[in-house]
Amino acid sequence: MADTNVNIPRPEDEVVEICRKLIQIDTSNFGTNEGIVERPAAEYVAELLEEVGLETRILESSKGRTSVFARLEGEDPSRPALVLHGHTDVVPAAAEDWQVHPFSGEVRDGLIWGRGAVDMKNMVAMMIAVVRYLRRKNIKPARDVILAFFADEEAGSKWGGHWIVDHHPEIFDGATEAIGEVGGYSTMVAGKRVYLLQTAEKGLQWLNLVASGRAGHGSQINEDNAITHLAGAIHRIGNHAWPLHLTDTVRQLLDGVADLTGTTWDEEDESTIWPLIDALGPAKTFVGATLRTGANPTQLGAGYKANVIPTTATATIDVRPIPGTEEDMMATLKRLAGPDVEIVPETQDIGLEVPFKGDLVDTMVDMISRHDPEATVLPYMLSAGTDNKSLSLLGIKGYGFTPLQLPVDVDFPAMFHGVDERVPISALEFGCRVLLDLLQEA
Structure with missing residues (x-):
């Protein structure tokens, strides 16, 4: 020592x-x-x-x-x-x-x-x-x-x-x-510094889509083309409109931003929510993705020659479900993928949500207030x-x-x-x- x-x-x-x-x-x-x-x-x-x-x-x-x-x-x-x-x-x-x-x-x-x-x-x-x-x-x-x-x-x-x-x-x-x-980093809301304390995070699902079809010559008619099956699945999944699903953490954040901006919001009217998300400045890129499940295609692979139709084609999607909705999410993905595309998990992990209260939370809030007295601390979900x-x-x-x-x-x-x-x-x-x-x- x-x-x-x-x-x-x-x-x-x-x-x-x-x-x-x-x-x-x-x-x-x-x-x-x-x-x-x-x-x-x-x-x-x-x-x-x-x-x-x-x-x-x-x-x-x-x-x-x-x-x-x-x-x-x-x-x-x-x-x-x-x-x-x-x-x-x-x-x-x-x-x-x-x-x-x-x-x-x-x-x-x-x-x-x-x-x-x-x-x-x-x-x-x-x-x-x-x-x-x-x-x-x-x-x-x-x-x-x-x-x-x-x-x-x-x-x-x-x-x-x-x-x-x-x-x-x-x-x-x-x-x-x-x-x-x-969490714990600051952003500006309506001219006031706000620190976002992370009390939740979305789930994680890296899923492989494996499409199967009939191999053949690229010059022939082929109605069982694995790449076509896969392309349809990717299009449907990538463009799916997942429903709005607000957790307690997100609601608390929206209430806090509404107080700071002097506005109101209504869960039945999504148009009242996005101005609050925008008010968070750069932090909106994390927060905006926590209103609903998201599924983004991220990788593609198929074929080995220009005139050969392959038997399989693969893709990877990065899915981030709202905590507690994993079962419904997977059922939706299977429906969107269609009968010719299998979903094979690569990495799966849970979502989390913990209360914005308790001695530890109070102490974290107090420490921010001690070092930045004019600041506000709000909870948020990480995407x-x-x-x-x-x-x-x-x-x-x-x-x-x-x-x-x-x-x-x-x-x-x-x-x-x-x-x-x-x-x-x-x-x-x-x-x-x-x-x-x-x-x-x-």
């Missing part, structure tokens, strides 16, 4: 360098379970934690698919533990599309640029910087905190969160609540998914809370999996201050 009598760097003093170094470690996850993906980042994380006296546990689900864990003793170990988690893998990036190299961690115009700057090496860096400060100051969190740095979140968590929960659930003994991505899905299988109630105070001109949701991903340094510093207080009081 460091000498507590010397000047100890605050989390804000370390977070930028930690974030930059994490970005410089290429942990691109292509979803194939090939290559050493998270291992170098996991070793760096473990090194930083062990430097301040924490015992770490490194686990591999497969070669290179590496997760890291540590546990901080709290002031009151009789209380249920809190899981603070992030993931170290990132989606791939094409360097030629970027203004800077995506794995440079370059600092430009007060922002850190690079793949993972927002998804989610920013939060990983904040977690590490805050914990290092607590350890150096010999400050215990309010209760036990389990640190989890997962592998494979970007490909459905099969080799990360789900594998850990299945094979090493003991890591989370005594934990009842968790904090991770994607994507997080490792809270895995933890929920252990009965752990998860929230998305990566506190970032963002400038008005930063389109934060667009940075996720986007080109020129970047995060303001000032936002990281704000997040460190909020997390530091949160761990001592939650």
Whole structure:
């Protein structure tokens, strides 16, 4: 442990360098379970934690698919533990599309640029910087905190969160609540700063469509063409109008935005809802997709020669159902696909919704109010998914809370999996201050 009598760097003093170094470690996850993906980042994380006296546990689900864990003793170990988690893998990036190299961690115009700057090496860096400060100051969190740095979140968590929960659930003994991505960031509504705390997320279904037909010469009449069957299914699914389905979380968000904008809305009249979604600014891209189930075709494959009609054709659809509607969703997809197209699941995961109330929620709201007194905190549903899905299988109630105070001109949701991903340094510093207080009081 460091000498507590010397000047100890605050989390804000370390977070930028930690974030930059994490970005410089290429942990691109292509979803194939090939290559050493998270291992170098996991070793760096473990090194930083062990430097301040924490015992770490490194686990591999497969070669290179590496997760890291540590546990901080709290002031009151009789209380249920809190899981603070992030993931170290990132989606791939094409360097030629970027203004800077995506794995440079370059600092430009007060922002850190690079793949993972927002998804989610920013939060990983904040977690590490805050914990290092607590350890150096010999400050215990309010209760036990389990640190989890997962592998494979970007490909459905099969080799990360789900594998850990299945094979090493003991890591989370005594934990009842968790904090991770994607929430706690700010947006502007009617000139007022609003922080969106994630209390729900849609389900995840990556489904393969497999169409069958009769092979033949491309010059002949063929009424059993697999590609034609598939094209019809894709067209019907991609253009299907899913019904409006508002959960409690979405209703609470709409009520909050209506209060801020001085308007009203009616669930029976969807035209009254979209002005509230638009009022959320850049956050509308996440929130707008939570009003109903969505199904997007994302991949296609068929044939091997221009004059040969193949026997099979395949496609992949990315389906994000509203929590609790999975059975109805699948029945609808089968009807839309038609009798000549089979639906074969590739990855399936649950949706989540937890209450916007309780001691932990109150503390998160209080911490935002402490550091941004004029702000409002509202719940929202994420249209994507997080490792809270895995933890929920252990009965752990998860929230998305990566506190970032963002400038008005930063389109934060667009940075996720986007080109020129970047995060303001000032936002990281704000997040460190909020997390530091949160761990001592939650």
